Amino acid sequence: xxxxxxxxxxxxxxxxxxxxxxxxxxxxxxxxxxxxxxxxxxxxxxxxxxxxxxxxxxxxxxxxxxxxxxxxxxxxxxxxxxxxxxxxxxxxxxxxxxxxxxxxxxxxxxxxxxxxxxxxxxxxxxxxxxxxxxxxxxxxxxxxxxxxxxxxxxxxxxxxxxxxxxxxxxxxxxxxxxxxxxxxxxxxxxxxxxxxxxxxxxxxxxxxxxxxxxxxxxxxxxxxxxxxxxxxxxxxxxxxxxxxxxxx
Amino acid sequence: xxxxxxxxxxxxxxxxxxxxxxxxxxxxxxxxxxxxxxxxxxxxxxxxxxxxxxxxxxxxxxxxxxxxxxxxxxxxxxxxxxxxxxxxxxxxxxxxxxxxxxxxxxxxxxxxxxxxxxxxxxxxxxxxxxxxxxxxxxxxxxxxxxxxxxxxxxxxxxxxxxxxxxxxxxxxxxxxxxxxxxxxxxxxxxxxxxxxxxxxxxxxxxxxxxxxxxxxxxxxxxxxxxxx
Ligand code: HEM
Ligand code: SF4
Ligand code: FES
Numbered sequence: 001x002x003x004x005x006x007x008x009x010x011x012x013x014x015x016x017x018x019x020x021x022x023x024x025x026x027x028x029x030x031x032x033x034x035x036x037x038x039x040x041x042x043x044x045x046x047x048x049x050x051x052x053x054x055x056x057x058x059x060x061x062x063x064x065x066x067x068x069x070x071x072x073x074x075x076x077x078x079x080x081x082x083x084x085x086x087x088x089x090x091x092x093x094x095x096x097x098x099x100x101x102x103x104x105x106x107x108x109x110x111x112x113x114x115x116x117x118x119x120x121x122x123x124x125x126x127x128x129x130x131x132x133x134x135x136x137x138x139x140x141x142x143x144x145x146x147x148x149x150x151x152x153x154x155x156x157x158x159x160x161x162x163x164x165x166x167x168x169x170x171x172x173x174x175x176x177x178x179x180x181x182x183x184x185x186x187x188x189x190x191x192x193x194x195x196x197x198x199x200x201x202x203x204x205x206x207x208x209x210x211x212x213x214x215x216x217x218x219x220x221x222x223x224x225x226x227x228x229x230x231x232x233x234x235x236x237x238x239x240x241x242x243x244x245x246x247x248x
Numbered sequence: 249x250x251x252x253x254x255x256x257x258x259x260x261x262x263x264x265x266x267x268x269x270x271x272x273x274x275x276x277x278x279x280x281x282x283x284x285x286x287x288x289x290x291x292x293x294x295x296x297x298x299x300x301x302x303x304x305x306x307x308x309x310x311x312x313x314x315x316x317x318x319x320x321x322x323x324x325x326x327x328x329x330x331x332x333x334x335x336x337x338x339x340x341x342x343x344x345x346x347x348x349x350x351x352x353x354x355x356x357x358x359x360x361x362x363x364x365x366x367x368x369x370x371x372x373x374x375x376x377x378x379x380x381x382x383x384x385x386x387x388x389x390x391x392x393x394x395x396x397x398x399x400x401x402x403x404x405x406x407x408x409x410x411x412x413x414x415x416x417x418x419x420x421x422x423x424x425x426x427x428x429x430x431x432x433x434x435x436x437x438x439x440x441x442x443x444x445x446x447x448x449x450x451x452x453x454x455x456x457x458x459x460x461x462x463x464x465x466x467x468x469x470x471x472x473x474x475x476x
Contacts, residue, residue, distance in 0.1 A: 006342075008342070019342055069341060069344075071343060071345065072341060072343040072344045072345035073345055073347065097342060097343040099341055099342060099343070102337060102339050102340070102341055103336060103337055104335065104336055104337065104338050105336065167347070169333070169337070169346070169349070169354070170332075170333035170336055170337065171333070171336035171337040172333070172336070202258060202259070202260055203258070205259070206258060206259050209335065209336055210336055211259075211332060211333035211335075211336030211337065212259035212260065212262075212263060212329060212332065212333065213263070213435075214329075214333070214353060214356065214432075215353060215428070215431075215432045215435050215436075216346070216348075216349035216350075216353050216354070217348055217349065218346055218347055218348065218349050220348075221347035221348045222347060228442075228445075229435070229445070230440055230441070230442065230445060232435065233434075233435045233436075233437075233438040233439070233440045234438060235260070235438075236260055236263065236264070236435070236436055236437065236438040237437070237438025237439075238438075239258075239260045239261075240260065240261070240264055240437075240438070243251070243254055243255065243258070243261060244251060246254075247250045247251035247254055248251075
């Protein structure tokens with residue numbers, strides 16, 4: 001298949017970027033979106049031009065490294081990562097806009113590649129359990145009700161890709177932070193540091209320059225891990241609870 | 249005090265302030281409508297109600313000051329949030345599509361600011377009575393038999409189609425604001441559940457529609473001659 005691409009090219013954060021048109025020719029339908037870009041890059045290299053920089057790693061939908069806002073939607077569809085998006089989802093001759101994830105907290109590195117370390121710093125601020133828990137415990141040594149386990153598992157599915165912040169009109173990271181907070185708050189091991197965690201992660205989130213939730217629910221719609229927006233409600237509640245306790 | 253400062257200084261804290269003041273304002277909007285609907289029970293009923301309110305000076309002023317604090321806090325907090333949220337996305341996408349965001353959600357600042365200009369006019373119009381020379385007692389050159397003759401003041405006011413349409417448009421935008429706001433409050437306060445997340449937006453829209461119908465019915469009834 002042949003495609004008209006409009007790709008965001010930008011040397012670095014200090015220079016101005018622009019959309020540049022490319023023709024992608026003879027792309028097999030069974031290519032993933034990233035493989036399509038690989039083919040375009042080979043073509044660019046053979047002509048002595050700079051290849052397009054984009055992020056990728058596992059290419060199997062688990063690491064969260066691939067990004068891209070494709071035709072106005074992060075990851076292009078509402079149910080996968082970009083590496084799991086196949087060209088058969090597009091029509092022959094279609095025009096495809098490819099832009100980086102845009103948020104002031106995700107500074108642009110080059111072309112389509114952005115620095116998402118802000119998420120790591122939020123995680124490092126409190127998204128963990130300090131006590132050494134050792135090897136996997138014996139089954140049923142710590143009793144966790146099934147509903148709580150399911151709740152934790154659902155939130156733990158977050159791969160930290162940043163699509164939520166990229167899709168949000170406010171560039172809010174609250175689906176991500178909500179997922180991390182809900183994951184540990186649903187388990188007994190997460191209780192001792194529950195309040196400290198919520199306070200520290202939200203403060204880091206604010207300091208990184210993310211926006212905050214106006215309940216557009218765009219994040220939920222694009223999240224490849226299907227994290228429900230309910231985790232944002234849990235974050236709101238846990239944070240307020242911790243703030244009140246801290247102030248009294 | 250410490251808590252208030254901390255709430256103001258954090259994004260989620262500010263959202264709580266918006267939600268709590270929004271709820272208080274919603275309480276007023278509902279109570280005000282119930283009071284106003286007495287227009288349909290005749291002049292005596294609503295005029296007696298106006299007199300009753302004015303006779304209880306202390307609680308009246310307490311409520312007014314409380315509402316003013318909520319109103320100002322709500323506006324300052326939302327405008328501050330809007331500013332933070334704009335700063336978080338300095339470079340716009342060349343092409344952006346939204347998947348499921350609703351119109352009401354995307355126009356909160358716009359609908360809110362229209363409500364603000366409406367409230368300013370509404371207070372000048374029927375509370376301070378400075379926009380219309382007829383809204384004075386006869387002794388002062390006006391057309392009202394007494395200062396509590398709210399009934400005839402409202403009739404005269406709404407007989408002007410321009411003013412009536414502005415009122416109807418404004419309560420329409422207030423309802424749009426609330427159709428998002430009412431369901432949003434439950435999410436901000438962390439009260440949403442898997443089930444309520446499904447029916448809450450519908451319930452919020454229904455409540456907003458009821459409020460609109462109630463408020464718009466008064467100018468509409470005057471314009472159509474039903475109330476005179
Ligand atoms: C007069 C000027 C007003 C302005 C400028 C304004 C602005 C806003 C904005 C921008 C939001 C969205 C905040 C966000 O989620 O990021 C909001 C939310 C809300 N507003 Fe207003 N508003 C106004 C008046 C009112 C009034 C009169 C009421 C009630 C009758 C009200 C009730 C609410 C509610 C319930 C919310 C939802 C809070 C939440 O998301 O938890 N607002 N307002
Ligand atoms: S919540 Fe979803 S969209 Fe956001 S970072 Fe996690 S996996 Fe990605
Ligand atoms: S490259 Fe790892 S999830 Fe896409």
